[in-house]
Amino acid sequence: LPGRIIQGMKKASVVNPVFLIDEIDKMASDYKGDPSSAMLEVLDPEQNSVFSDHYIEENYDLSNVLFIATANYLENIPPALQDRLEIIQLSSYTxxxxxxxxxxxxxxxxxxxxxxxxxxxxxxxxxxxxxxxxxxxxxxxxxxxxxxxxxxxxxxxxxxxxxxxxxxxxxxxxxxxxGNEKTDYGKREEQDQIGTVTGLAYTSFGGDVLQIEATKFEGKGNLVLTGQLGDVMKESASIALDYIRSHAKEFGIDPECFGKLDIHVHVPEGAVPKDGPSAGVTMTTALVSCLSERPVKSNLAMTGEVTLRGNVLPIGGLKEKSLAAHRAGIDTILIPKGNVKDLEDIPQEVKDHIRFVPVATAQEVLKEALV
The missing domain is CATH 1.10.8.60 (Helicase, Ruva Protein; domain 3)
Known part of the structure; x- marks a missing residue:
């Protein structure tokens, strides 16, 4: 709305009020203008001392105002605007x-x-x-x-x-x-399974557990991915497969089999779009388990991204993910070594029931996860 900021100042009738801008990530730009670009001038203390409102065409000093903005998704805020904000993350409740x-x-x-x-x-x-x-x-x-x-x-x-x-x-x-129960509460596998691994995801309502499944059948060496995966997760799957191919003998897998088998990786709940860099170790474990026919422990979950050399990279949202694992009755979580510092944020009630195992390489993951 034109003149909205100045109207707010007039209403507050002081030069140093607190402004709350709710849901700043929902701003949409169209032919009428781009409000998130206008926000650069409003929120940046270097610029807003001479804020020019196009409604009254007069410079006004906003440098004494304290602005608080809220958002659900950081990704939806333009990088230039993020650069001017001090970001305080509020995690979900236990x-x-x-x-x-x-x-x-x-x-x-x-x-x-x-x-x-x-x-x-x-x-x-x-x-x-x-x-x-x-x-x-x-x-x-x-x-x-x-x-x-x-x-x-x-x-x-x-x-x-x-x-x-x-x-x-x-x-x-x-x-x-x-009525009947509306949500599933924790979906841990009851028995050790071949080719099924419990992964941890960071979602808009906190954390969630995901079963990632892999299977093989006669074919020509194709990799099939289903479950409405984004580009990052598709890349994770092909990195996982190439890493396994280069270390096949170490894992007790016949290197010849890759040309004769098709491999299918599926992440259930296909209607929900999934993307993010934390499924690499889960997919690697599912594929090794499927190809070497060794079951994966059912009481264990994991999170982390894997590189072509088999290094495990740190991830975000560890608190939410560990809460989801705790809900599902899981008692061991494999986490990247780089996330050990985040263990401080995890509630004591979760730490009392879950053993956190820091891992630096995919070999360590497999050693811990496979029966």
Whole structure:
């Protein structure tokens, strides 16, 4: 909107207010202009002392304003604009944190909004955890608040219609009111499998576990990739295969077989686009397991990118990935050596249940992962 910043200054009626610009990554440029380029002039303290608003055509000093911007995806913010921001990463909540937030804030808020007293609706911590795990899938607590609001409204109805004095929430009531469970909670393999490896992914709602599968059959040496993979993951798969071909004898694989077999690598949930540089070690392990017919341990997950020489490169989002592994009941995670410094950020409740194994090369990964 023309003159929006100056309007905000006028409203604040001070020269040093705090401006919150929400969802800065959603700015779209079209024929009317490019707001993210205009933001360069607004947010850069070197330039904004003579900010020129094209609505009033007067220079105005914005250098005393504190700007706070929020975004879900850094990738959608132009690099020139990112360069002028101090970036503070806020990671997703753990299950225990969500339960605490719900108990201390969300439940009292929804009781008040729906005209209930704490005596009329009892939700135990176990039931809050059940709602978090099976009815929401997110990094924050927005969906959880909506779910609690729905339960509060149903409670009001039960009290008015059925004449009940108070309700204690249990699983049967949740199923009756909210329907069947909405999300899968952790998908660990039950048994050691050949050609199936648990990988860890960083998604918009925190972390997730992915089963990466590989199989072989008679053919002409083609590599088939499915599961709606982006360019980075396709490259990871071909790097993994070429690395294995150059070290075939070390892994007990017949070098002649590559010309006679077709190899298919699949990442399930094909409707969800997947891309990112952290599936290299997972694909390497799946391929070695498939070609050498050695099973992969089912209690183990891994993350990291691999190079043609077999070096394991560091990745991002380790906290979210380890939370996802913890949820799925995994007790060992292979992480790149370069990520050891990130272990400080991981909650103690996760560290108590998971053994983190730093690895520097693909050989170390295979030694640890294969039965």
């Amino acid at each position: 299950d225990a944190e969500k339960v605490n937030i719900a108990r201390e804030h969300l439940v009292p808020k929804q009781l008040k909004e729906n005209g209930l007293t704490p005596e009329q609706l009892h939700i135990s911590d176990d039931m809050l955890l059940y709602l978090v795990r099976y009815y929401t899938r997110e990094a924050g607590v927005r969906q959880l608040e909506r779910t609690i609001a729905a339960i509060a409204r149903k409670t009001v109805l039960a009290i008015l219609k059925d004449g009940k004095e108070s309700i204690t929430l249990d699983k049967d009531l949740v199923h009756e009111w909210l």
